[in-house]
Amino acid sequence: MWYFCTSTELFLFFASLQQSSSNGAPDGQKVEGGCLSPEPAEEQRSTDGKRVSRDSDTRSVSLLEQKRKVVSSSIDVPHARRSEEEVDMDKVTAAMVLTSLSTSPLVRSPPVRVSEGLSGSWKDNGSAGPFTPSSNSSSGGYWSWSAPSDQSNPSTPSPPLSADSFKPFRVPSLGGVGPGPAGPEDPILDEQDGSSLLFDEPIPRKRKVNTSKDMSLVGRNCDSDLSDGEEDFYYTEIKLNTDSVADGLSSLSPASPSVLSPPPPPPSPLPSVSQLPDSHKPTQPSDTKEPHAGGTTPLSRSAPSALYLIHTDHAYQATAPVSIPSSSTNNSAGSASTSFTPTNSSSFSISWQSPPVTFTGTTVSPSKSQGFGDQRSQTIAVLSSPPRATAALSRKVRGEGKKCRKVYGMENRDMWCTACRWKKACQRFTD
């Protein structure tokens, strides 16, 4: 919902800037109305039709604005939440986008078509559109059009909820090492998401999605703060996966990591932990996937990181208690570590890989140091260890951490991870 509103607002904002029309005042209401129900907007539009045909100049402007609209809608959404600063950012971004779009005819054509197709309305209103009512009307048309592409909006509502729940996770991560570990991973996710989205959907949409993400990321970077609608959104998703579907989480984490695995190696260097994000960003050429993204990449990265962070934390939570000792033990044992969780560990390993290097020098000692240092580092170490030891000597030795059985008890066997139910190595609580 807000997404639309935001786009609209931006649109209006632009219009006002460009044309300096006085009608802007109603923007807030208009916008809201538009968001809530397009119909009202249309009515206004019909009424305002007169205004539409103000100036030839206006028309040209309207065209630009329309373009902007498309762009803004795609990109602005995330920012909308933020505030003026964000708006500014949006402006800039929008300008950038427009420029890029104008450059490439292909991209442009589709949007234009749409606008026309909607109904001559925007043409008629066209000039006025940008301003006020007309803009609403036109926007209304857009909305209907854009709505499908933006369907992500539905998800939007969830963010707030997730945000709250998610916060706890986040805070710890921040305090501890959040940025470090997340940094490397994030980029990957981002890219993945972006790439998938981009590839699948038409250019305009792509823009939206990517942009939004990017924007959120940017905002984040600038502010250095987390408070971002986008972030919340991401977190929410993650969280849902994690909490709601415990099993799902295990499965989920592995999948994404696998993809990521390749990129992480480069960034892997643990030392950078504190500054990892920055270093990684540049490194993560992953952008290759999304060349058009260009500036976006950096931003997108941050968002993903959040997700990964959560995962990390989660894993760490499970692992932390016993994991450290286990890691040391495993290391000493040598191959033993391997046994523990090929599946998850491998997936996670990506991010962790770097740690292995550290360990290589001294298997045992490192574990201790890590334990002292940070939980995350520990986690990393643990995770990393598995990859190293390829062959499991005998059994897993025995998971030290709490397993589903202990956690949920025989009573709630339903809640156990499948592996535990099958009497297999627990997948949910990896050691």
Next chain:
DNA sequence: CATGCCGGGAG
């Protein structure tokens, strides 16, 4: 004894 997990089996 309780637990974790491998190996193997049934559908």
Next chain:
DNA sequence: CTCCCGGCATG
């Protein structure tokens, strides 16, 4: 494949 369990190894 999923779903189990016998039985070993461990603490």
